[in-house]
Amino acid sequence: MSRVVIVGGGGTGDATAFALRKRGFDGEIVILSADHDRPYDRPYLSKEFLRGEVDVPKVFLHDEADYANERIELRLEQRVTGGSLRDRRLTMSGSDAVGFDVLVLGLGGTPRRLPQMPSAENVRTLRSLHDSHELRAALRRSSRLLLIGAGFIGAEVAASARQLGKDVLIVEALPVPLQRALGGDVGAAYAQIHRSHGVDLRTGTSVQEWHTNAGQVVAVTLSDGTREEVDLVLVAIGIDPNLELPQALGLPIAGGGVQVNQALGAAQDVYVGGDIAYHDHPVLARSVRVEHWEVAKGQGRGIAASIAGGDTPYTKLPYFWSDQYDISLEYRGHASGDDRAVWRGDRDALKFSVFYLRDSVVEAVLSLNDAKTNEAGGKLIEGRRRVSAAALEDPAIEISELLGAAAS
Numbered sequence: 362m363s364r365v366v367i368v369g370g371g372g373t374g375d376a377t378a379f380a381l382r383k384r385g386f387d388g389e390i391v392i393l394s395a396d397h398d399r400p401y402d403r404p405y406l407s408k409e410f411l412r413g414e415v416d417v418p419k420v421f422l423h424d425e426a427d428y429a430n431e432r433i434e435l436r437l438e439q440r441v442t443g444g445s446l447r448d449r450r451l452t453m454s455g456s457d458a459v460g461f462d463v464l465v466l467g468l469g470g471t472p473r474r475l476p477q478m479p480s481a482e483n484v485r486t487l488r489s490l491h492d493s494h495e496l497r498a499a500l501r502r503s504s505r506l507l508l509i510g511a512g513f514i515g516a517e518v519a520a521s522a523r524q525l526g527k528d529v530l531i532v533e534a535l536p537v538p539l540q541r542a543l544g545g546d547v548g549a550a551y552a553q554i555h556r557s558h559g560v561d562l563r564t565g566t567s568v569q570e571w572h573t574n575a576g577q578v579v580a581v582t583l584s585d586g587t588r589e590e591v592d593l594v595l596v597a598i599g600i601d602p603n604l605e606l607p608q609a610l611g612l613p614i615a616g617g618g619v620q621v622n623q624a625l626g627a628a629q630d631v632y633v634g635g636d637i638a639y640h641d642h643p644v645l646a647r648s649v650r651v652e653h654w655e656v657a658k659g660q661g662r663g664i665a666a667s668i669a670g671g672d673t674p675y676t677k678l679p680y681f682w683s684d685q686y687d688i689s690l691e692y693r694g695h696a697s698g699d700d701r702a703v704w705r706g707d708r709d710a711l712k713f714s715v716f717y718l719r720d721s722v723v724e725a726v727l728s729l730n731d732a733k734t735n736e737a738g739g740k741l742i743e744g745r746r747r748v749s750a751a752a753l754e755d756p757a758i759e760i761s762e763l764l765g766a767a768a769s
């Protein structure tokens with residue numbers, strides 16, 4: 362009987378463990394997680410949990426009893442620091458080494474910090490349930506929140522804080538919010554959305570100076586010369602994927618993550634998924650690394666398929682969503698900056714989709730409040746056929762009609 366050891370009790374690790382049992386795997390399953398809490402639904406942390414609409418235990422992915430029932434040994438507060446793939450052993454801070462037959466890594470990332478960021482009690486980052494819990498309590502006591510960074514976490518926390526009636530100031534170095542993930546045009550739509558909800562959004566701006574009093578940040582001076590009083594700060598400038606352990610184990614590092622093959626394998630009997638996986642995607646025909654929830658959970662299930670049934674290419678397209686105010690974003694596939702953007706729908710009504718084409722093949726589709734088009738767009742991506750931009754733009758033509766059609 363073999364023993365699967367999963368390092369990381371997040372989206373990837375939890376999905377791998379339960380999917381293994383679903384597939385009839387009868388060996389030992391051990392999850393080693395540095396977290397204090399059992400696996401939870403991380404996307405809630407910037408939205409429903411932060412706003413107090415969802416609480417523990419609903420935020421957990423499974424009841425405690427489910428782990429026992431499925432014979433999944435969950436060891437919390439266990440940080441793996443190194444090990445040897447040849448000897449099939451992992452070393453941990455403060456406890457005995459753990460042996461494995463098959464190793465799975467789903468380690469996620471660590472929020473980046475600003476080099477000059479003061480270590481004040483009211484300057485925070487957000488990744489864990491504990492972080493969100495603390496931020497939620499601090500937000501209740503605060504009246505003006507400064508968000509540094511308008512990526513997904515910053516933008517979602519801004520929306521949640523406005524829904525809670527707080528004043529929100531966002532300082533973003535780039536010209537529009539979400540620029541890296543969604544590009545300039547969609548980012549401009551999000552700038553409009555946040556401003557129309559009362560967010561004080563300063564783009565092309567950074568913090569020049571921090572003003573503290575009694576261990577708290579009380580104000581900042583911005584690069585535009587203004588001084589702003591604040592009583593809570595969230596630094597949301599992205600994550601660094603947790604690559605120390607993969608590096609220590611000698612796994613291949615590429616594309617900001619661990620290079621994995623189509624079946625999510627990084628080495629013999631070693632599988633990697635989620636935020637740290639740079640996956641050779643069989644449908645997109647290139648390697649992609651995606652920091653999103655459904656990707657982590659899907660790859661966890663994909664890893665289980667490979668372990669239980671022999672290496673199996675993981676073909677699901679990258680997919681993510683983001684909810685801000687009443688705007689629902691969905692995204693399928695993976696675009697590059699130089700792909701051609703083709704718009705469909707009503708930009709002013711904030712109900713539209715954008716298709717990203719390379720050589721007339723749809724690589725990705727982004728939709729605002731347009732779930733039906735997004736789903737159909739996913740089928741176009743999987744089809745890998747050339748389609749005409751004019752047809753995509755034309756609201757009289759159903760996307761489903763294009764599925765079998767080649768570009769003229």
Ligand SMILES: Cc1cc2nc3c(=O)[nH]c(=O)nc-3n(C[C@H](O)[C@H](O)[C@H](O)COP(=O)(O)OP(=O)(O)OC[C@H]3O[C@@H](n4cnc5c(N)ncnc54)[C@H](O)[C@@H]3O)c2cc1C
Nearest residue numbers: 369370371372373395403404441469635636652653654657
């Ligand atoms: C606040 C927030 C909101 C989000 N909202 C969305 C959303 O709306 N939509 C979306 O698509 N995505 C969202 N995401 C992103 C999504 O949650 C992540 O992409 C996903 O959790 C990644 O899964 P993972 O398994 O790679 O890592 P994680 O879920 O981060 O899990 C990593 C686990 O590894 C553990 N770990 C790390 N190093 C070690 C070690 N050395 N030893 C032992 N354990 C270790 C950690 O403690 C953690 O338990 C959000 C993320 C955050 C933080």
